Amino acid sequence: MRQRVTRRHVFGRIGVAIAGLLTTAAARSVKAAVQKVFVSASAPKDYDATRHKWLMCIDINRCIGCGLCAEACKKENHVPEGPCFRTWIERYIIPKPKPGSGQTRGEALVDSPNGGMHGFPESPVAKEEIEQSFFVPKLCNLCHHSPCTQVCPVGATFDAPDGAVLIDPKYCIGCGFCIQACPYGCRFLNPLTKTAEKCTLCYHRITRGLKPACVEVCPTQARIFGDLKNPAQDDPLRKFYETNRVQVLKPHLGTEPRVLYAGMDKEVR
Amino acid sequence: MTNEMTNIVVEILPRFEGYVYPNEAGPHPLWGFLIVLYPYITGLVAGAFIMASLVRVFKVRELEPVYRLALLTALSFLLCATLPLLFHLGHPERSFEIMMTPHFSSPMAMFGFVYAWYLMAVLLLELWFDYRVDLVAWSKTTPGFKGILYRLFTVGVTDESEPAVRLDMKLGRILSIVGIPSAFLLHGYVGFIFGSIKANPWWGNVLMPIIFILSAIVSGIALCVFNYMVLTWIRHHTVDMRCLDVMGMFLFYALVVDAAVEGLDWIHRVYSAEEGFAVMQYMAREKLFYTLNIGQAAVGTLSPLILLGSLQLFRGKVPELVRRRMYFASAVMILIGVLAMRWNVVIGGQLFSKSLRGVMGYKLEFAGVEGWFMGLILLSLPFVILTVLVKLFLSERLPTSGQVPQRSSAT
Numbered sequence: 001m002r003q004r005v006t007r008r009h010v011f012g013r014i015g016v017a018i019a020g021l022l023t024t025a026a027a028r029s030v031k032a033a034v035q036k037v038f039v040s041a042s043a044p045k046d047y048d049a050t051r052h053k054w055l056m057c058i059d060i061n062r063c064i065g066c067g068l069c070a071e072a073c074k075k076e077n078h079v080p081e082g083p084c085f086r087t088w089i090e091r092y093i094i095p096k097p098k099p100g101s102g103q104t105r106g107e108a109l110v111d112s113p114n115g116g117m118h119g120f121p122e123s124p125v126a127k128e129e130i131e132q133s134f135f136v137p138k139l140c141n142l143c144h145h146s147p148c149t150q151v152c153p154v155g156a157t158f159d160a161p162d163g164a165v166l167i168d169p170k171y172c173i174g175c176g177f178c179i180q181a182c183p184y185g186c187r188f189l190n191p192l193t194k195t196a197e198k199c200t201l202c203y204h205r206i207t208r209g210l211k212p213a214c215v216e217v218c219p220t221q222a223r224i225f226g227d228l229k230n231p232a233q234d235d236p237l238r239k240f241y242e243t244n245r246v247q248v249l250k251p252h253l254g255t256e257p258r259v260l261y262a263g264m265d266k267e268v269r
Numbered sequence: 270m271t272n273e274m275t276n277i278v279v280e281i282l283p284r285f286e287g288y289v290y291p292n293e294a295g296p297h298p299l300w301g302f303l304i305v306l307y308p309y310i311t312g313l314v315a316g317a318f319i320m321a322s323l324v325r326v327f328k329v330r331e332l333e334p335v336y337r338l339a340l341l342t343a344l345s346f347l348l349c350a351t352l353p354l355l356f357h358l359g360h361p362e363r364s365f366e367i368m369m370t371p372h373f374s375s376p377m378a379m380f381g382f383v384y385a386w387y388l389m390a391v392l393l394l395e396l397w398f399d400y401r402v403d404l405v406a407w408s409k410t411t412p413g414f415k416g417i418l419y420r421l422f423t424v425g426v427t428d429e430s431e432p433a434v435r436l437d438m439k440l441g442r443i444l445s446i447v448g449i450p451s452a453f454l455l456h457g458y459v460g461f462i463f464g465s466i467k468a469n470p471w472w473g474n475v476l477m478p479i480i481f482i483l484s485a486i487v488s489g490i491a492l493c494v495f496n497y498m499v500l501t502w503i504r505h506h507t508v509d510m511r512c513l514d515v516m517g518m519f520l521f522y523a524l525v526v527d528a529a530v531e532g533l534d535w536i537h538r539v540y541s542a543e544e545g546f547a548v549m550q551y552m553a554r555e556k557l558f559y560t561l562n563i564g565q566a567a568v569g570t571l572s573p574l575i576l577l578g579s580l581q582l583f584r585g586k587v588p589e590l591v592r593r594r595m596y597f598a599s600a601v602m603i604l605i606g607v608l609a610m611r612w613n614v615v616i617g618g619q620l621f622s623k624s625l626r627g628v629m630g631y632k633l634e635f636a637g638v639e640g641w642f643m644g645l646i647l648l649s650l651p652f653v654i655l656t657v658l659v660k661l662f663l664s665e666r667l668p669t670s671g672q673v674p675q676r677s678s679a680t
Contacts, residue, residue, distance in 0.1 A: 005425035007436075018389075028369040083294035090288075110288040110626055138290075147468060153380075154363070155372035173366060174359015176299040177377050183468035185290030185623050189299060194359030252544075253467055269624060 043207035052162040053228040054201055056215075057240050058137050060263035062222035065089055065135035069214035069223065070117040076202060076213035084188045086199040087139040087214050089116030092267055094132045095125050105131050108267040136268050137223060139214070140165060140186045140199035141249060141257035148178035148187060148198075157196065163258055164203055169195045183250050184257075201225075287627025298619035298631055301639030303353035306647055308459045308481065309611045311350045313651075315456040315482070316489010317343040318392065318448055323519065325445040331515040331670040337663055338500065339493045340396055345654035346492075347388055353647055354380075356638055376461045387455050391448040398441040400662060401426065402434055418661065456485040463614060470545035470625075471552075471618040476534045483527035484607050490520045491603035498597050500659065510589055512670040514580075517596050521577035524603065528570050531610075548621045548628065556620050556628060560609045569606010573599040 043049070073079065073087045095106030113120060116135070123130065146165050149157050156171035157178055167178075172195035179187040179196055190197045202212035206225075210216070215225040226237035244262035250269055261268075285294065321339035323329040355361050368385070371378035405427050408419035457478040464477030494516050501508045538549065553561055576599045580592060587595070621628045634640045 006428065007426050010424050010426055025369050025371075083291055085291045088291045110624070112288070112291050115291045147466075151375045151377065151465070152372050153375040153378035154366040154370055155375075171363070171366065172360065173363040175354075175357075175377065176359075177375070177462075179292075179299055180619075181466055181468055183623055185292045188292040188295075189359060 042204040047207040049160050049162040051229060054142075054163045054206060055226055055228050055237060055258055055260070056139065056142065056201065056212075057224040057237060057246070057260045057262065059222050059224065059240065059244065060134055060136055060261055060265075060268075062220045063089065063135040063137055064220055064222075065091055065116060065120050066219060067116045067119045068217045068219065069137060070115045072213040072217040073199070073202075074117065076205075077200075079197070080190060080192055082191070084190065084197070085115040086186075086197070087115075087137060088112050090136045090138060090268075091116065091120050092132075092134055092136065092265065093123055093125050093130055094265070094267065095129050096131045110267075132265070134263070134265065136261070136264070137214075138184065138186070138249075139259060140201075141184050141255065141259045142201075144256035144258060145254060147181040147183065147253075147255060151177045151181045153177065160203075164201050164206075165198070166200055166203060167196055167198065169193055169197075172196050183253050183255065284630035285627055287622070288624055289622035289627040289629060290624055293622050293629065297639065298616060298629070300357070300615055300619060301631075302616075302633055302641060302644045303357040303639055303647070305608070305611045305615045306644055307350070307353040307357075308456075308615070309488070309608055310346050310353070310648075310651065311459050312456050312481065312485030312488050312607065312611075313492050314343045314347045314350060314387075314489070315452040315485040316487065316491075317346065317493055318452045318489070319486050320490050320493045320516075320519075322445050322449050322452075325442055326449065329515065331511050334509045334512045334667040334670055335493050335497050335516065336668075337399070338496055338659070338667070339489075340392070340399070341658045341662060342492060342496055342651075342655060343489075344392055344396060345658055346651040347384075347392060348654055349647065349651045351384065352650070356643070356647075376458055376465055379458060380462075383451075383455050383458055387448075387451050391444055391451050395441055395444040395448060397422070398437045398444065401437050402429055405429055415661070453482055457482050463618065466618075468623055469618050470543065471549060471621070472614070474534065476530065476537075477614075480527075480531055480534060483523070483530055484610055487520065487523045487527045487603055488607035490516060490523055491600040491607075494520065494596055494600040495604065496655070498593070498600075500663075504665065506667075508593060509667075509670050510592070513593065513596055514584060515670070517577055517580055517592075517599070520599065520603070521574075521581055524570070524574055524577065528574060531570075545621075545625045548625050551628065552617060552621060556630070557613050557617050561613050561617070564609030565606050565613055568602050569609055573602050573606070576602075 067089060070085065070088050073085075077086055079086055090110055090112045093109040095109070097103040097106050109125065111120070123133065142163055142165055146159060149159055149165060152158075152172075153175060154171060154173055156169075156173070157165065157167045160166050174189060174194045174196065176189055176196070179189060182198075187196050187198045189195070202210070202214075205212060211225055212223075215223045221236070224236045224240050226232070226235055228237070231238060240262065246260040246262050247264045248257040248260060250257075284296075317339045320332070321336055321343065324332045324336040324339075355364055358364055367378055368381040371381065373379075401423065404419050404423045406429075408416055408423055408427075410416075411419055460478030460481030463472040463481075464474050467473040494513070497513070497516070498508060538546065576595050580587060580595055584592070616631055619629070620631060635642050637643065
């Protein structure tokens with residue numbers, strides 16, 4: 001005789017199916033976690049990420065706004081044309097206060113024409129009216145508590161043990177959540193790959209003993225890059241620390257950036 | 270912001286004022302109209318479910334005529350809730366990774382699970398328990414394809430005995446009770462997606478999930494009012510005024526709470542005037558003037574508050590026809606207002622630079638995935654599904670208000 005179907009039977013089967021799905025999910029999560037540990041992200045096979053701690057420092061007083069860094073970055077990392085920048089330079093022009101205004105300084109003017117890639121046009125403020133003017137190179141802030149990795153729904157972006165914040169482009173679903181979460185505007189959606197992209201500190205270079213492209217081409221050594229775990233003799237990072245008081249961008253957000261700035265003004269954010 | 274010297278992209282794409290980070294200078298905001306629809310549709314689901322729970326959990330018998338309609342509304346919108354999100358992804362083919370390898374610290378990753386839980390464990394099950402005996406009966410009497418469908422939906426369980434029916438009722442009620450926090454979770458989480466973004470002063474707000482839940486309840490009830498009135502009009506039936514009055518009452522009180530909390534949010538923003546307040550002020554005055562002040566505040570909140578509030582005070586003195594029109598107008602205005610609210614949150618939050626030194630423009634286009642035509646299709650789709658569901662599952666004669674469901678008399 002045919003067995004009578006009851007709710008218990010039906011739900012039993014549905015339960016088994018759900019349990020099967022969850023097992024698959026768990027298995028894939030473990031696989032992804034393992035992959036993440038061994039992810040090479042264009043690093044050579046013998047590179048051990050746990051033996052390095054990369055750090056970038058910027059000396060604002062040294063930057064001349066030539067834009068070579070932004071240009072080198074675009075070329076080195078095949079960054080698409082248009083509003084896609086892994087690094088860029090901002091120019092700040094702070095005019096003198098208007099007489100009788102009771103202010104300490106005028107309203108800051110900020111620009112970054114094409115990311116500062118080809119330098120900057122002449123200042124629209126007459127030279128004698130300028131109180132201060134300076135350039136600020138920007139890049140991924142290598143946050144210790146990075147909001148971008150926190151919000152990624154699939155874990156495609158992650159903090160590497162050596163301090164770099166990386167993205168697995170084969171895993172990114174292109175939702176844009178990380179781009180919204182980055183307080184510094186350092187991420188963009190690559191229009192060609194449809195995945196999120198950002199500065200990787202030229203991971204393919206630094207893992208082979210080279211400097212990031214932007215550091216390499218900087219004519220004034222405004223960008224100082226080094227490995228905190230393997231300080232070299234006369235390490236420029238140490239000298240930078242000894243001679244400067246440093247600041248980070250948007251410290252109130254608690255992201256604890258690891259890109260440190262010397263000579264920063266309150267207008268910079 | 271009004272300075273002449275701006276980012277050079279201004280010269281190429283005149284949609285910026287002031288300085289925006291170069292990566293923010295794309296032609297469109299990252300999250301467009303589809304992401305506006307996503308919290309809107311999800312909110313309608315949550316609200317319609319809460320409306321249905323009023324009948325089963327809180328025993329508001331006056332709302333019995335709309336119980337099943339509310340559940341079917343919730344289902345038809347829930348089936349479409351993920352579509353805008355899916356279409357928006359850069360790699361929709363990888364979307365299953367959200368469920369397969371979720372990143373637990375991401376609010377977006379949790380959506381897959383909350384959605385699956387809500388669809389499978391709450392809504393479909395509750396509907397199934399509610400309809401099971403009917404499905405068995407219909408599968409015996411209905412010929413053809415429809416009959417096969419009903420038989421399929423019984424999933425082979427044809428027990429019509431009194432204890433089985435009693436168990437259905439009991440389980441349905443338990444699911445309804447579980448469903449209320451689930452509905453809150455479903456939509457509260459959507460609010461958290463925005464509220465958790467500390468990088469954006471427009472979004473990063475502890476009240477955001479609560480505002481989303483409250484506006485969801487308001488929009489869900491308004492949708493039920495709208496659907497019920499349209500359905501009775503199409504079927505040439507008379508509206509059950511007792512039911513409509515009670516729906517109007519709940520709509521009014523939900524709107525009062527929603528407006529109070531949203532007002533509180535704004536008062537807090539204005540009073541504390543934290544970093545970024547200047548740019549927000551500019552947004553409210555310029556970029557979002559129509560959608561915020563007119564769409565959300567005047568049309569979506571104040572006008573229905575006045576209409577529904579006056580009906581609470583003078584209901585007896587207003588003729589039925591006028592009352593019906595007032596309820597309908599309020600529902601439509603609320604539905605528009607909540608859509609405007611979602612727009613203000615999603616688009617508004619992307620119309621200013623995170624450098625807080627400049628603003629961007631946005632023009633909703635007709636064509637394309639993020640265009641309004643696509644949005645219209647996605648907004649119409651739940652109504653198409655609802656029409657099919659109503660034809661299949663909603664009997665011609667809706668129960669009257671105050672009527673205790675017949676099956677419960679078996680208990």
